[in-house]
Amino acid sequence: MPGCGTISELPESLLTEILSYLPTKHSVTTSALSRRWKNLWLGVPALDLNCDDFLPYSYREDEAVLRFLDRFLEFNPDLRLLKVKVKYGSVGLKDRISTVIQRGPQHLDVEGLTYYKDMPLNLYTSRTLVSLTITYSGLEDPGLVYMPCLKSMTLVKPLFRDDECLERLVSGCPVLEELTLVRDTHSSYVGEVDSFVRVRSGSLKRFRVPLWYEEEYCTSRFAKYAIEIDAPRLEHMTLGEDQFDSIAVKNLDSLFRVDLDIKFGGFKLGEFFVPEDSSERKNFGHLFLSGILSVRHMIISEKTVEALHLYSDVGLIPKFISLTRLEAVFPCILSQFLPVFLECCPNLKHLILEVVGLRWTEEAFELTNVPECFLSTLECVELKRICYWKEAEIKVATYFLENAAVLKKLTLSLLNSPRYVSDEEIFEEVNKVTKRSPRCQILPDWDSC
Structure with missing residues (x-):
């Protein structure tokens, strides 16, 4: 456009900031653009380097990577690197990463590919890091740990040198708010140095142990371990990995949301693991469930429902007095357990429910017991992913309509898939049910409660 300049006319500080993204x-x-741009990339306050990018151009990847990093780091020794992301293979970068940390980065993401390379010791005393991600790297005994600004830490399959390493690492981060831990359940070191994991923090608000599934390892052995969580300010907790001998939680009075995809005992050769000693299972459930009673929003998977059902055989499920929102996936064969579990949620207001296994299982069941929340608090119910509209789904929808006294909305979330019954016929059938709550609306799509 007339009167408009080119990007090259922008100040150098702005150009390097643009390149940092x-x-x-x-x-x-x-x-290669011009003489002005020749060395401009060397002044970018960020480094995002994948060492695989050197492979097509050099048969000696290690030397090429090291030369590149040395040139970048030596060109402007006073340049502060705010964001650093490095993905490397067999090349040893410990000294270069140490130099990077001296440049005062706020965000550091280091991913190894083949070996557990140790991190430099000055990492553990960084006074500038705000977020840290370490993948496939060794965490040796750091001695003193003090990272006063670190708020977010993600550790993906790290190699801990002893059972206390993680606890020391977390304890040395006084403002840490978010911690994600992915443990390498297939490492030859597993069970030797990380059989017990303790997370103790006075600042932590979000804690995640997600499942990291790799198909090639699906038949490998799984080493189980114990975990203890002591975090009085914790608000959100996600447990997706299932290799727990036990889970002990303490001081979780601030817990708002918990997302569970665990079986209280994990896998054993690909099958559901049930301890032979029922007292062991009872103790497992008691330690964990009694520690999360303050939770207000709970998400539970199909296998967690199975685990709770098994636990209910050996011990009472405690009442979740504070729970107002529940998202659950129930196997059809455990439909009888639904009223039992809802009886443990006396103040439940919002329920999002998915019933699975209908295609293969058509066992008869009856829902007769009416939980306490049906009479006083349950206002919104969503039945998710309705596919076939078989007898089981009809029974579940009818159960809520006929028994929930204060229900305001029943939402049927229908999948867009071939079925013998049309959407119109489904809603016509449901609207014929005698509703205990006259003001209840039956909706075809999710309408936020």
């Missing part, structure tokens, strides 16, 4: 390999290519 690109992977380093792309910012390097701008050096």
Whole structure:
């Protein structure tokens, strides 16, 4: 457009900031634009480097990577690197990462590919890091740990040198708010040095142990371990990995949301693991369930429902007095357990329910017991992913309509898939049910409660 300049006319500080949002390999290519751009990428306050990018151009990847990093780090020794992301293979970068940390980064993401390379010791005393992600790297005994600004830490399959390493690492981060831990359940070290994990923090608000599934390892052995969580300010907790001998939780009075995809005992050769000693299972459930009674929003998977059903055979499920929102996936064969579990949620207001296994299982069941929340608090129910509209789904929908006294909305979330009954016929059938709550609306789509 007339009167408009080119990007090259922008100040150098603005250009380097723009380049900081690109992977380093792309910012390097701008050096071919003109003489002004030749060394501009060397002043970018960020490094996003994937060492695999050197493979097509060099048979000696290690030397090429090291030369590149040395040039980048030596060109402007006073340049502060705010964001650093490095993905490397067999090349040893411990000394270079140490230099990077001296440049005062706020965000550091280091991912190894083949070996557990140790991190430099000055990592553990960084006074600038705000977020830290370490993948496939060794965490040796750091001695003193003090990272006063670190708020978010993600550890993906780290190699801990002893059982206390994680506890020391977390304890040395006084403002840490978010911790994600993915444990390497297939490592030859597993069970030797990380059989017990303790997370103790006075600042932690979000804690995640997600499942990291890799198909090639699906038949490998799984080493189980114990975990203890002591975090009085914790608000959100996600447990997706299932290799727990036990889970002990303490001081979770601030817990708002918990997302559970665990079986209280894990897998054993691909099958559901049930301890032979029922007292062991009872103790497991008691330690964990009694520690999360303050939760207000709970999400439970199909296998967690199975685990709770098994636990109910050996011990009473405690009442979740504070729970107002529940999202659950119930196997059809455990439909009889639904009223039992809802009886443990006396103040439940919102229920999002998915019933699975209908295609293969058509066992007869009756829902007769009416939980306490049906009479006083349950206002919104969503039945998710309705596919076939078989007898089981009809029974569940009818159960809520006929018994929930204060129900305001029943939402049927229908999948867009072939079925013998049309959407119109489904809603016509449901609307014929005698509703205990006259003001209840039956909705075809989710309408936020």
